[in-house]
Structures are given as C-alpha cells and as structure tokens.
Amino acid sequence: MIGVTAPRAQGLRPGPVYLYTHAAVLFTFLYGPILILLIFSFNDTRSVARLTGFSLEWYARLFSNRDLLAAARNSLLIGAVATAASTVVGTLTALGMARTRFRLRRAWEAVLYLPVVIPEIVMGISLLLFFNLGLFPVLQALSGWRPSLGLGTIMIGHIAFDIPFVYLIVRARLAGFDPSLEEAAQDLGADPWQTFWRVTFPLLLPAILGGALMAFTLSLDDYLVTVFTAGAGSPTLPIYVYSSVRRGVTPEINALSTVLLAASMVLVAASLALQRRR
Numbered sequence: 001m002i003g004v005t006a007p008r009a010q011g012l013r014p015g016p017v018y019l020y021t022h023a024a025v026l027f028t029f030l031y032g033p034i035l036i037l038l039i040f041s042f043n044d045t046r047s048v049a050r051l052t053g054f055s056l057e058w059y060a061r062l063f064s065n066r067d068l069l070a071a072a073r074n075s076l077l078i079g080a081v082a083t084a085a086s087t088v089v090g091t092l093t094a095l096g097m098a099r100t101r102f103r104l105r106r107a108w109e110a111v112l113y114l115p116v117v118i119p120e121i122v123m124g125i126s127l128l129l130f131f132n133l134g135l136f137p138v139l140q141a142l143s144g145w146r147p148s149l150g151l152g153t154i155m156i157g158h159i160a161f162d163i164p165f166v167y168l169i170v171r172a173r174l175a176g177f178d179p180s181l182e183e184a185a186q187d188l189g190a191d192p193w194q195t196f197w198r199v200t201f202p203l204l205l206p207a208i209l210g211g212a213l214m215a216f217t218l219s220l221d222d223y224l225v226t227v228f229t230a231g232a233g234s235p236t237l238p239i240y241v242y243s244s245v246r247r248g249v250t251p252e253i254n255a256l257s258t259v260l261l262a263a264s265m266v267l268v269a270a271s272l273a274l275q276r277r278r
Contacts, residue, residue: 034261041254058251059259068256071240074151078236079219082158087212089159090166091204097167098174115161116168124228127157131229149231157229158219165218166211173207210272217267221260 044055062068097109115123131153140146147153181203185195223238230239237260244253 037254038258038261041251041258043251043254046250058255061252062255062259065252067235068237068240071235071237074234075220075237078151078154078158079216081155082162082219083212083216085155085159086162086166086215087208090163090211090215091170091208093163094167094170094174098171098177112164112167115164120161120222120224123161124157124225127153127160127225128228149229150234151231153229153231154226154234154236157225158222161222161225162215162218165214166208169211169214170204170207173204177203210270213267213270217264220267221264 040051041058042054042056043051044053044057093112097105097112131149136146136148177200181199182195185199186192190198221238223242226236227239227242230236235243237256241253241256241260244250
C-alpha cells in the first residue's frame with residue numbers, strides 16, 4: 001500500500017510579507033492623519049491634542065456660522081456653473097476630436113492636456129495675468145467698464161481647468177464606442193440629430209455624468225486657482241478653511257474638513273461608478 005504524504009502547510013513567503021507590510025505602512029501614512037482629524041471633530045472640548053469625550057457641538061456650530069454658510073453658497077454656485085459649462089464644452093470637444101481629422105490635431109490635444117499636467121499655481125498666476133493685463137483692459141477700452149476679480153473670474157478659472165478632465169473622461173468612452181450602432185440607426189432612417197440623441201448620447205451619458213461629477217469635485221476643493229482669481233468679497237470654502245487655520249486649528253475646522261472630505265468621497269465614488277457603468 002502506497003502511503004500518501006499530506007502536504008505541509010505553507011506559510012507566507014517573504015515576498016507577500018514585505019508587500020503587506022509596505023501596504024500597511026503606506027495606507028497608515030496616507031489615511032492616518034485623516035482618521036485622526038475625523039475622530040477629533042467629535043471631541044467635546046476645544047483641545048486638538050487631547051481627546052476627552054464625544055460631542056456633536058462643533059457640527060452644530062458649523063451649520064450656524066454665517067460666514068461659513070456664505071462661503072459654502074459661493075462654492076456651490078461656482079461649482080454648479082463651472083460644472084455645467086465645462087461638461088458641455090468638454091463633451092463637444094471630445095466628440096469633435098474623435099470624429100474629425102485635421103491638421104495640428106496632435107498639437108491641439110497637447111494644449112488640452114496642459115491644465116492637467118502643469119502645476120496648479122502656474123495656472124492660477126497665468127489666469128491672474130490674463131484678467132488684469134488682458135481681459136480687463138480690453139473691456140475697459142471697448143465699453144469704459146473695468147470689471148474686478150470676483151465670483152465671475154473664479155468661475156472662468158474653474159471652467160478652464162475643468163474642461164480637460166471632462167474631455168479626457170468622455171474621450172476615453174469614445175475610444176471604445178462602436179460606430180456601427182450609429183450606422184444602423186441611420187440605415188433605419190434616423191437623421192444625424194436623432195442618431196445623436198437616441199444612440200450616441202445615451203451611450204455617452206455615464207461618461208458625461210462622471211466627468212461632470214469630477215469637475216464639480218475639483219471645483220469644490222480647489223484653492224490655488226481660486227485664491228489667484230478671487231476678489232476681496234468672494235470667499236469660498238477652501239479659502240475660508242485656510243484663513244481659519246491660520247488663526248489656529250479648532251474642532252470646528254475639523255468638523256468642516258470632515259464634511260468636505262465626505263462630500264468629495266461621495267462625488268468621486270459616484271464619478272467612478274458612472275464611468276464603469278455599461
């Protein structure tokens with residue numbers, strides 16, 4: 001009778017051990033401070049160095065702060081306008097780039113990628129120079145009216161850096177688009193307008209919504225471009241947070257940061273889910 005040797009239990013090899021250790025250290029380094037911020041937002045004292053108990057006092061104060069609510073309204077208004085404009089322009093640009101061939105097409109694509117790859121502070125400085133040295137003097141020369149920095153300039157700046165992100169998301173969707181579906185609709189008698197609204201648009205809708213959510217998230221969280229294009233009477237949430245932190249971190253700031261973090265995570269998760277939807 002031939003004996004059968006039971007296989008020995010194999011432990012973790014050195015490779016996986018190192019991999020798991022590296023992942024644990026990395027995630028602790030990245031998300032540990034965020035977890036601490038979240039915990040101290042429920043502290044029942046103003047101390048940010050000692051946890052004494054659980055309280056929702058700072059969230060109650062947060063939503064009764066008039067300056068904060070005004071900054072939140074500005075951020076939501078700017079985000080809504082920038083999202084709508086950048087979604088329309090980015091989607092139409094992606095359709096045009098995917099369906100047409102023209103000279104300098106690669107150069108135009110490279111220009112579209114610039115706001116994504118250049119440092120954000122460079123974007124903010126360039127917009128500031130554009131408004132003060134370009135747009136405002138021209139408007140003053142043509143109409144006698146010289147505008148100033150404010151919510152309008154912030155919206156223009158946010159639209160400028162949101163368009164490439166919407167374009168990239170919709171363009172990626174178009175890369176796997178089956179043109180035979182549009183051809184079939186046209187063979188069945190649909191004109192180009194009907195083909196777009198009944199075939200092309202429904203198939204692109206998840207990418208369009210994903211790009212819109214990404215644009216809104218970027219606009220809501222942006223600080224550098226906003227601080228260079230904002231006027232004295234147009235604070236936004238990121239500017240309010242920074243100015244408050246300069247006077248010292250309080251549990252109210254922790255609560256506000258937690259709310260912003262939760263809103264951003266929800267929007268990013270929704271954007272990713274819509275991009276993966278078939």
